[in-house]
Amino acid sequence: MNxxxxxxxxxxxxxxxxxxxxxxxxxGLLAVYGLIVFVLASAMLFSHALRHEAKxxxxxxxxxxxxxxxxxxxxxxxxxxxxxxxxxxxxxxxxGRLWGYLFDPAAAANYTLMVxxxxxxxxxxxxxxxxxxxxxxxxxxxxxxxxxxxxTLVSFTIQAIIAPESAxxxxxxxxxxEADYRRLFGIPDGRFTDIVVTVRNPREVxxxxxxxxxxxxxxxxxxxxxxxxxxxxVFDWREGMVVLLLSGAVxxxxxxxxxxxxxxxxxxxxxxxxxxxxxxxxxxxxxxKSLEGLVVSLTAFLLGYLLAWVHVFQxxxxxxxxxxxxxxxxxxxxxxxxxxxxLQVATLFFFTVFPYTLANVVPIWRAATVDPDQVMR
Amino acid sequence: MLFQxxxxxxxxxxxxxxxxxxxxxxxxxxxxxxWDLSSGxxxxxxxxKRTYLVATLVKIVLVAEAAALVLFVFNADxxxxxxxxxxxxxxxxxxxPFGFPALYLKLAVFFLAAFWLVLNHVDNRGWDYPLIRVxxxxxxxxxxxxxxAGLVQLAYFxxxxxxxxTSCCSTLFSGxxxxxxxxxxxxxxxxxALSLLAGTxxxxxxxxxxxxxxxxxxxxxxxxxxxxxxxxxxAIISTISVYVxxxxxxxxxFCILKREYHHLGYALYLPLxxxxxxxxxxxxxxxxxxxxxxxxxxxxxxxxxALASMLCFAVFGGVCLGLIWRSxxxxxxxAPWQ
Amino acid sequence: xxxxSQVKKVFNQGRHNEFWALRGVDLHLDMGxxxxxxxxxxxxxxxxxxxxxxxxxxxxxxxxxxxxxISALPERFLTDIRRSTFGFVFQSFNLLKGITAxxxxxxxxxxxxxxxxxxxxxxxxxxxxxxxxxxxxxxAEWLSGGEAQRVAIARALINDPRVVIADExxxxxxxxxxxxxxxxxxxxxxxxxxxxxxxxxxxxxDAPVVDRVIGLRDGLIDGAG
Numbered sequence: 001m002n003x004x005x006x007x008x009x010x011x012x013x014x015x016x017x018x019x020x021x022x023x024x025x026x027x028g029l030l031a032v033y034g035l036i037v038f039v040l041a042s043a044m045l046f047s048h049a050l051r052h053e054a055k056x057x058x059x060x061x062x063x064x065x066x067x068x069x070x071x072x073x074x075x076x077x078x079x080x081x082x083x084x085x086x087x088x089x090x091x092x093x094x095x096g097r098l099w100g101y102l103f104d105p106a107a108a109a110n111y112t113l114m115v116x117x118x119x120x121x122x123x124x125x126x127x128x129x130x131x132x133x134x135x136x137x138x139x140x141x142x143x144x145x146x147x148x149x150x151x152t153l154v155s156f157t158i159q160a161i162i163a164p165e166s167a168x169x170x171x172x173x174x175x176x177x178e179a180d181y182r183r184l185f186g187i188p189d190g191r192f193t194d195i196v197v198t199v200r201n202p203r204e205v206x207x208x209x210x211x212x213x214x215x216x217x218x219x220x221x222x223x224x225x226x227x228x229x230x231x232x233x234v235f236d237w238r239e240g241m242v243v244l245l246l247s248g249a250v251x252x253x254x255x256x257x258x259x260x261x262x263x264x265x266x267x268x269x270x271x272x273x274x275x276x277x278x279x280x281x282x283x284x285x286x287x288x289k290s291l292e293g294l295v296v297s298l299t300a301f302l303l304g305y306l307l308a309w310v311h312v313f314q315x316x317x318x319x320x321x322x323x324x325x326x327x328x329x330x331x332x333x334x335x336x337x338x339x340x341x342x343l344q345v346a347t348l349f350f351f352t353v354f355p356y357t358l359a360n361v362v363p364i365w366r367a368a369t370v371d372p373d374q375v376m377r
Numbered sequence: 378m379l380f381q382x383x384x385x386x387x388x389x390x391x392x393x394x395x396x397x398x399x400x401x402x403x404x405x406x407x408x409x410x411x412w413d414l415s416s417g418x419x420x421x422x423x424x425x426k427r428t429y430l431v432a433t434l435v436k437i438v439l440v441a442e443a444a445a446l447v448l449f450v451f452n453a454d455x456x457x458x459x460x461x462x463x464x465x466x467x468x469x470x471x472x473x474p475f476g477f478p479a480l481y482l483k484l485a486v487f488f489l490a491a492f493w494l495v496l497n498h499v500d501n502r503g504w505d506y507p508l509i510r511v512x513x514x515x516x517x518x519x520x521x522x523x524x525x526a527g528l529v530q531l532a533y534f535x536x537x538x539x540x541x542x543t544s545c546c547s548t549l550f551s552g553x554x555x556x557x558x559x560x561x562x563x564x565x566x567x568x569x570a571l572s573l574l575a576g577t578x579x580x581x582x583x584x585x586x587x588x589x590x591x592x593x594x595x596x597x598x599x600x601x602x603x604x605x606x607x608x609x610x611x612a613i614i615s616t617i618s619v620y621v622x623x624x625x626x627x628x629x630x631f632c633i634l635k636r637e638y639h640h641l642g643y644a645l646y647l648p649l650x651x652x653x654x655x656x657x658x659x660x661x662x663x664x665x666x667x668x669x670x671x672x673x674x675x676x677x678x679x680x681x682x683a684l685a686s687m688l689c690f691a692v693f694g695g696v697c698l699g700l701i702w703r704s705x706x707x708x709x710x711x712a713p714w715q
Numbered sequence: 716x717x718x719x720s721q722v723k724k725v726f727n728q729g730r731h732n733e734f735w736a737l738r739g740v741d742l743h744l745d746m747g748x749x750x751x752x753x754x755x756x757x758x759x760x761x762x763x764x765x766x767x768x769x770x771x772x773x774x775x776x777x778x779x780x781x782x783x784x785i786s787a788l789p790e791r792f793l794t795d796i797r798r799s800t801f802g803f804v805f806q807s808f809n810l811l812k813g814i815t816a817x818x819x820x821x822x823x824x825x826x827x828x829x830x831x832x833x834x835x836x837x838x839x840x841x842x843x844x845x846x847x848x849x850x851x852x853x854x855a856e857w858l859s860g861g862e863a864q865r866v867a868i869a870r871a872l873i874n875d876p877r878v879v880i881a882d883e884x885x886x887x888x889x890x891x892x893x894x895x896x897x898x899x900x901x902x903x904x905x906x907x908x909x910x911x912x913x914x915x916x917x918x919x920x921d922a923p924v925v926d927r928v929i930g931l932r933d934g935l936i937d938g939a940g
Binding site for chain 1: 384448636
Binding site: 002003004005006007009010011014017021267270271273274275277278279280281282283284371372373375376 | 761764765770771794795797805806812813822823826827828830871874882
């Protein structure tokens with residue numbers, strides 16, 4: 001056992017010194033390898049952080065959401081439905097929500113207009129998200145005006161700006177009073193966008209949903225779990241898409257690594273020949289070269305991953321923002337919560353180290369099996 | 378099919394592993410037909426050189442399959458969120474009839490590759506490569522298992538559909554989810570499970586000690602190692618996991634791998650699997666010691682493997698005891714032997 | 716004792732450039748003493764040494780080292796025997812560039828897994844004996860021909876082999892350095908090492924330290940003296 005350790009240590013020392021002797025080649029390889037890890041890791045860290053953020057948001061959403069459908073399209077839901085739901089056993093509370101999107105021609109952006117269930121602003125006042133404040137360059141006390149459904153002007157005095165903590169959800173928020181909301185869109189009293197329901201016993205969510213479905217056949221019921229699953233699979237899909245797009249790069253890297261490994265310089269070939277002549281066995285040379293590969297792999301992986309971490313969590317992933325975040329123009333600046341996932345690291349390892357190792361096997365073997373008497377010929 | 382990085386990685390890894398092995402098959406056939414060590418001809422020297430490549434490839438396959446096994450289970454657990462009713466990996470694997478077979482085949486590949494590497498290691502120490510034909514015949518036999526593992530895994534992933542919201546209808550139509558029924562293994566009484574485990578562990582340690590002392594019974598040690606694997610898995614499912622979860626009716630072999638349980642499962646599975654691989658290796662090396670060129674070195678290797686496997690099994694037993702010790706759950710208050 | 720019977724070696728067998736380097740050599744080498752293989756280039760003397768030194772296998776014929784038949788051993792085991800029995804000094808010395816003389820001496824011992832500190836002390840002692848201690852930390856490519864050869868000799872001795880094989884050891888040395896080399900050979904002989912050399916340099920073949928000269932021509936033994 002001791003001999004084994006001594007041998008590995010000696011080989012490792014020699015491997016590191018060999019890499020050092022070929023600085024140019026080693027650094028070039030590290031740069032390309034690190035870049036691949038960096039790009040892939042950035043994409044994965046970023047989408048994972050978004051998923052994490054979304055989960056955080058969903059944790060605060062209601063368990064059951066009831067929408068009304070007319071001719072297969074979403075429609076306003078009357079408060080008679082609200083009353084009907086409240087009578088169903090197992091329902092803890094039901095509340096109508098008012099929300100929608102408001103296009104602001106001045107900023108060419110869509111805001112999410114909402115009437116908060118509690119602590120709504122007074123009539124004529126608004127609370128806005130950090131993103132809205134940024135695009136309109138608005139500060140507390142400023143006045144913002146919009147044209148209502150009938151062409152009249154509705155003005156809001158900005159009462160507060162939401163702190164950008166969970167910026168992903170709050171950036172484009174525009175919170176107003178119920179009266180202002182109804183005036184803006186011409187929605188009569190007694191109608192809501194949708195209804196949120198909370199259930200007393202979480203195990204009964206499904207049963208309650210079924211009861212609502214029976215009582216109100218013109219509705220569509222969405223469960224939080226379902227939204228979670230949908231989000232999850234959408235994020236998975238996006239991440240998978242990006243990884244697939246980048247697989248071209250991985251393939252290119254594979255070929256690059258193969259080429260690098262098989263294109264041994266005359267000096268390297270001479271070295272291997274000498275090693276074999278002075279008493280190294282093929283397996284020793286393969287071991288040495290594998291250790292070299294391992295050192296390069298781990299260094300590049302660590303380097304690439306660290307850089308990706310900084311890129312995503314310190315600088316907000318400028319390279320991937322447009323692809324992964326979605327359609328809104330209002331997500332200019334927010335910090336993702338740093339989060340590292342074991343599964344992801346393992347997957348990334350598979351995508352980079354495994355192909356690199358494979359690309360190296362045959363060239364290494366070919367170099368290692370030169371005849372030991374070659375240097376004498 | 379679900380489109381996510383871990384799945385792509387797993388499919389890719391299986392495909393590459395299969396490719397590597399299949400690419401070695403013509404060589405394996407050539408060895409079976411033309412190997413002649415007494416010849417110094419260049420063609421024979423070329424064959425000998427090739428053996429290094431194949432051995433290296435199988436090593437990579439083994440490492441990749443071991444990693445893929447972890448990734449597979451890890452990912453199955455993670456995907457539980459995508460399926461109605463799935464709480465952990467068990468649910469995800471039951472979504473599709475190919476789930477569990479895929480896992481079993483992956484396990485089989487891992488063990489077979491490990492056995493092959495032991496065989497290879499032993500053979501490489503005999504100056505006339507006495508097992509070379511056995512070795513390459515075994516490699517040819519390993520190939521279909523590896524291929525099957527890859528294909529079944531692919532079928533499993535292709536069959537997966539996440540239960541997501543569709544725009545046409547209500548959630549309630551997305552099925553009622555999977556019912557995770559407890560199987561017969563989980564129903565194994567705790568007393569039985571623990572006594573069996575203690576008994577087989579004692580037997581495997583004893584057989585290892587016998588081999589170390591008298592150099593006999595290596596094959597028995599190998600067989601007992603396999604028995605311990607089976608009994609160990611059954612005990613984990615029926616009893617040990619219950620101690621970890623501290624919930625009398627939660628029998629899950631996968632949840633113990635999760636972060637919530639401090640990845641404790643690895644401390645159980647790693648020594649158990651490693652111990653089994655090394656234990657069976659002991660049998661291989663001991664059996665091979667009858668060959669002339671391995672008479673001296675065979676027992677040395679077998680001894681080392683036996684010692685290592687005993688160490689692994691001891692660690693496994695220790696971890697089991699530790700988990701029971703520190704658990705707040707008491708299954709045997711006023712147990713029959715008290 | 717090394718015994719060769721009917722040893723043949725062919726390169727590129729079955730191709731148009733097929734070449735028989737050895738055509739059936741019978742030879743008996745006792746341990747101890749200095750033996751020189753002499754002959755023109757292409758006579759097969761280097762090929763013969765690679766075969767004796769376990770660097771390569773014969774295409775046919777038998778080689779035995781002591782009681783053991785080594786002609787059919789695969790490379791893995793040949794290497795095992797080679798690194799414990801033979802040390803090589805190559806014609807062009809073949810030191811690794813970019814590392815120190817000391818490291819060059821230590822390289823053959825790396826795969827054996829001995830203690831690193833002890834190995835280093837052994838290497839330094841060898842360099843000292845060859846009067847190279849002050850050059851231990853020099854990069855290999857800065858050494859002169861004679862110095863490089865002495866480092867190569869130290870490297871050949873690091874695993875304490877019974878047999879030292881030198882291929883055309885004086886081909887790259889002037890007369891004075893050649894004489895110094897022969898002094899070293901005399902020292903090795905006193906230590907009980909067997910020394911096998913190829914050379915077509917009369918200075919070597921006629922040196923008093925040499926016990927036996929074996930002539931080779933066209934892949935066959937030409938005459939022994």
